[in-house]
Amino acid sequence: MAKKPDLLPGTLDMLILKTLTRGALHGYGIALSIKRLSDDVLTVEEGSLYPALQRLLLRNWVKAEWKMTDTNRRARFYTLTPAGRKQLGVELSHFEQMISAIGRVLSDVQEA
Amino acid sequence: MAMKFLNKLSLLFGRRRFHDELDEEIAFHRAQAEQEFVSEGMRPEEARYAAMRQFGNGTRIKERSREVIGFRGETVVQDVRYAIRQLWASPAFTIVILLTLALSIGANSAIFSVINGVLLKRLPYEQPERLVRIFLSSSSYPRFSLNPFDFRDYRARNQSFESMAAFTRGDVQLSGSGEPVRVNGFGITAGYFHVLGLRPELGREFDQAAEIPGNGLQVILSNRLWRTRFGADPNVIGRKITINMQPYTVVGVMPAGTVHPGNEYHSVAYGEDVDAWWPFSFEGNPNRRGSHYIEGIARLKSDVGLEQARTEMNAIMAQLGREHPGDGGWKVLVIPLYSEVVGASRPMLLMLLGAVVIVLLIACANAANLLLARASSRQREIAVRLAMGAPRARIMRQMMTESLLISFLGGGLGLALAFIGVKALVALLPADFPRAQDIHVSAPVLAFTILVTVATGILFGLAPAFQATRADPREGLQKGGRTTIGSGRQSRLRDALVVAEVSLACVLLIGAGLMLRSLLNQLHLDPGFQQEHVITASISLPHVNYGKREQVARFFDGLVTNLNRLPDVESAGAGSDLPWTGYDENSGFTIEGKKPPAGEEFHARYHMATPGYFSALGIPLVAGRFFTEADTKDTQQVVLINHAMANKYWPNENVIGKRMTFEDEPKEKDWLTIVGVVGDVKDQPNSPAAQPAFWWPELQSGWTSDMSVVIRARGTPSLLADALRNEVHRIDPALAVADVKLMDSIVNSSVSTPRFAFALVGLFAGLAVLLAGIGTYGVISYSVSQRTPELGIRMALGAVRSDVMGLVLSHAARLAVLGTALGVVAAFALSRLLKSLIFDVSPADPATFVSVAGIVILVALLAGYVPALRATATDPMNALRAE
Numbered sequence: 001m002a003k004k005p006d007l008l009p010g011t012l013d014m015l016i017l018k019t020l021t022r023g024a025l026h027g028y029g030i031a032l033s034i035k036r037l038s039d040d041v042l043t044v045e046e047g048s049l050y051p052a053l054q055r056l057l058l059r060n061w062v063k064a065e066w067k068m069t070d071t072n073r074r075a076r077f078y079t080l081t082p083a084g085r086k087q088l089g090v091e092l093s094h095f096e097q098m099i100s101a102i103g104r105v106l107s108d109v110q111e112a
Numbered sequence: 113m114a115m116k117f118l119n120k121l122s123l124l125f126g127r128r129r130f131h132d133e134l135d136e137e138i139a140f141h142r143a144q145a146e147q148e149f150v151s152e153g154m155r156p157e158e159a160r161y162a163a164m165r166q167f168g169n170g171t172r173i174k175e176r177s178r179e180v181i182g183f184r185g186e187t188v189v190q191d192v193r194y195a196i197r198q199l200w201a202s203p204a205f206t207i208v209i210l211l212t213l214a215l216s217i218g219a220n221s222a223i224f225s226v227i228n229g230v231l232l233k234r235l236p237y238e239q240p241e242r243l244v245r246i247f248l249s250s251s252s253y254p255r256f257s258l259n260p261f262d263f264r265d266y267r268a269r270n271q272s273f274e275s276m277a278a279f280t281r282g283d284v285q286l287s288g289s290g291e292p293v294r295v296n297g298f299g300i301t302a303g304y305f306h307v308l309g310l311r312p313e314l315g316r317e318f319d320q321a322a323e324i325p326g327n328g329l330q331v332i333l334s335n336r337l338w339r340t341r342f343g344a345d346p347n348v349i350g351r352k353i354t355i356n357m358q359p360y361t362v363v364g365v366m367p368a369g370t371v372h373p374g375n376e377y378h379s380v381a382y383g384e385d386v387d388a389w390w391p392f393s394f395e396g397n398p399n400r401r402g403s404h405y406i407e408g409i410a411r412l413k414s415d416v417g418l419e420q421a422r423t424e425m426n427a428i429m430a431q432l433g434r435e436h437p438g439d440g441g442w443k444v445l446v447i448p449l450y451s452e453v454v455g456a457s458r459p460m461l462l463m464l465l466g467a468v469v470i471v472l473l474i475a476c477a478n479a480a481n482l483l484l485a486r487a488s489s490r491q492r493e494i495a496v497r498l499a500m501g502a503p504r505a506r507i508m509r510q511m512m513t514e515s516l517l518i519s520f521l522g523g524g525l526g527l528a529l530a531f532i533g534v535k536a537l538v539a540l541l542p543a544d545f546p547r548a549q550d551i552h553v554s555a556p557v558l559a560f561t562i563l564v565t566v567a568t569g570i571l572f573g574l575a576p577a578f579q580a581t582r583a584d585p586r587e588g589l590q591k592g593g594r595t596t597i598g599s600g601r602q603s604r605l606r607d608a609l610v611v612a613e614v615s616l617a618c619v620l621l622i623g624a625g626l627m628l629r630s631l632l633n634q635l636h637l638d639p640g641f642q643q644e645h646v647i648t649a650s651i652s653l654p655h656v657n658y659g660k661r662e663q664v665a666r667f668f669d670g671l672v673t674n675l676n677r678l679p680d681v682e683s684a685g686a687g688s689d690l691p692w693t694g695y696d697e698n699s700g701f702t703i704e705g706k707k708p709p710a711g712e713e714f715h716a717r718y719h720m721a722t723p724g725y726f727s728a729l730g731i732p733l734v735a736g737r738f739f740t741e742a743d744t745k746d747t748q749q750v751v752l753i754n755h756a757m758a759n760k761y762w763p764n765e766n767v768i769g770k771r772m773t774f775e776d777e778p779k780e781k782d783w784l785t786i787v788g789v790v791g792d793v794k795d796q797p798n799s800p801a802a803q804p805a806f807w808w809p810e811l812q813s814g815w816t817s818d819m820s821v822v823i824r825a826r827g828t829p830s831l832l833a834d835a836l837r838n839e840v841h842r843i844d845p846a847l848a849v850a851d852v853k854l855m856d857s858i859v860n861s862s863v864s865t866p867r868f869a870f871a872l873v874g875l876f877a878g879l880a881v882l883l884a885g886i887g888t889y890g891v892i893s894y895s896v897s898q899r900t901p902e903l904g905i906r907m908a909l910g911a912v913r914s915d916v917m918g919l920v921l922s923h924a925a926r927l928a929v930l931g932t933a934l935g936v937v938a939a940f941a942l943s944r945l946l947k948s949l950i951f952d953v954s955p956a957d958p959a960t961f962v963s964v965a966g967i968v969i970l971v972a973l974l975a976g977y978v979p980a981l982r983a984t985a986t987d988p989m990n991a992l993r994a995e
Contacts, residue, residue, distance in 0.1 A: 026140065027141055028140065028144040046141060050134065050137065050173050050176075050177050051176040051177045054177045058119045059119075060119070066133075073143070075137075075140050076137050076140075
């Protein structure tokens, strides 16, 4: 079994926030969405997902509501708060800075 | 940040809901995943397992989520709550472990209170580390007082000291209003308080003019005397008060808490017991420097070290030796005041600290053992928790929380015990123990207790914690935590702890044994006098009314004669001093027809006595006769010497009739004839030997008006106290009768230090042996309970009770013998430290070592006997069925 790459540390919160920009989702939906959008490359461990959601809730970056799903089951749906949207912006810009920094280093190595 | 905190806070009260919601969320997630797998074509059964596998450990998620929303301290609260439940569930275990810890931590706190007050707290003077005491020393007198003229030269010539002063004990009689009283007093030179860094609360201290006789009578009062006797009169300065029947002008009042730095000439005062200071004044021929009776104290300059000061003082003394023939042969001792005050009690205090630390270590080993046993029986619970995904660190923290909780409960109880213990300790302290008033359970003691408590908890908690988390959950679950315990590593650890306990208890018991032998030796010493039925008191005749020697002689002669007439008095007498009260006045003299060895002088303690003194004290006559009423001014001048003096200066000679003198150019009338030899009385009961000493008859050569009266009663001596006061006041109603004491109590207090040391070490040793016994009992009975099936099989196969008994006892014996052997070796190495504390006992005293080894092994076997008895009662069928 090929080992899937782990999530970069610190990126899980950002991915969750990003996923939620498209609308309210329950935990399972978030995991599924990340998996699908990454073409099965990124898998979110449930063991990390729920503690992360609790963390985001605590910081008021997301809020949660119990609603009915399409299949008529009760599920907890998470939505992005304005503070969460702002936080996503912050994290994205940090992430981009980091990626471009890594990119510069790598391209330098390749050219050498 | 604040938001996060508030959210956490609101979640704190919605814990229940949070968990329910999380459960539901996880269930939903699983259901969704399961559906997904089914839609991918899995069979429903397979899908459920796949979903569960994918989801991983639900408990783990919950625990991690809880950590996210929880406060850091909250898990601790959980742990503590859990630990309390655990303790509550097994009260016997809890009581034993808490009592053990409370006693040992309490003992540590109590002893530390003493050490803190006596050794660690700074002396109550300004920059006390710069204060030193100054003594002289020669080959025959290792510590000697100073001569006033020498002192004046030291003070003028030295460069090492910022200031220097001298003092000498001289109690005074205060009269005026009410009954005349004797108060502790000291004569001090100018600047005495300045040296100590103390300032009078009112007025001033003496100036150098006061050192010259005839410059007016002045006195400085203690705060206590000022309050009790003078109503704290703010205008007391300048007032004339009657001291020794003369008008003294009050020039100062010292503040409360003025602590005397201690003295060794005459009886020792320490603490706030000094009530009056008078100016020490002196005059005379500065070339005659033979008499030594003042003590020096000085403050080092900030940039001068002890060694430098010592060198300078010795150079000054050598120079004085060249200038004055009588000043040769002396060395100067410069000793830090701190070691002077507490030096003598330090070894004993450190020994006591060692003893309580040993008790604490034993208690730790005991607690560790009890916890190990319990951790073993909780193996299953821990295995389940590990299997459910609890991190090992979490379980370890849980175990440590439990042991810290135990140690804190024990420490709290211990502190309560310490409060009581310190009171008892202070009450038990020998009367001359320094700084007893500084011993309290104070903030440093509290800090020490907390430190000890935490260290204890960690120490005894470590082993069980590690052992618990090393457990393999599979093994724990399979065996159900029943038979795993007998497994080698754990039982070896438990055995090792017991061996350690036994050996430590052995060390302590040997220490106690040595102290006991030393105490018995001191109690059985022949003091050289008979203390039973003897009452004593001191009387000081004021110079004003008793300035002439005849007046003093007439007073004591009359008093003793009257006392001897009382029906209850067997004999009565008076003398310059009493045995064992610290008296050490010396004088040089000339012996007819003998020359001292080069560079030395004939020296001996000098005393004075009335004829009845020796028979009242029960000092035996060795040769010749005692003084009689016939030895008066008009007859031959006589002297009594002790056995030690006869042996030293007239070895193998008949000393009766030999003559000695105190004059440099004696005329015929200056010679004193030795008429008798009396038995030796040592300075202190544990002094190596009696010092040479002689007595003048009071009627011929009275030189002091401060005398001790000694009465030997036919019945109960204390009943004679009033009779004595009556007789004194019949002659002179203005006199104070002070220090009324039974000779018994003087003798008692002279062994109070060894008794105190033995009582405490014995107490701790008893505690240690008890703990070691409990430890052994615990381990053996645990191993019996674990081996029940094995013993059952053995009995089923034909082993008889005695075999089983032997099996169990041999386990106990192995531990006991090994522990005792180690203990004896350790004690052998350590007991040398006791050398200064024990009297006339070898630190390797074989009797002590052998009997202690016997006792310890016996106790351990006894501790093993009870479980062994239980083992023999095993019913083989039950034992086998239990398996």
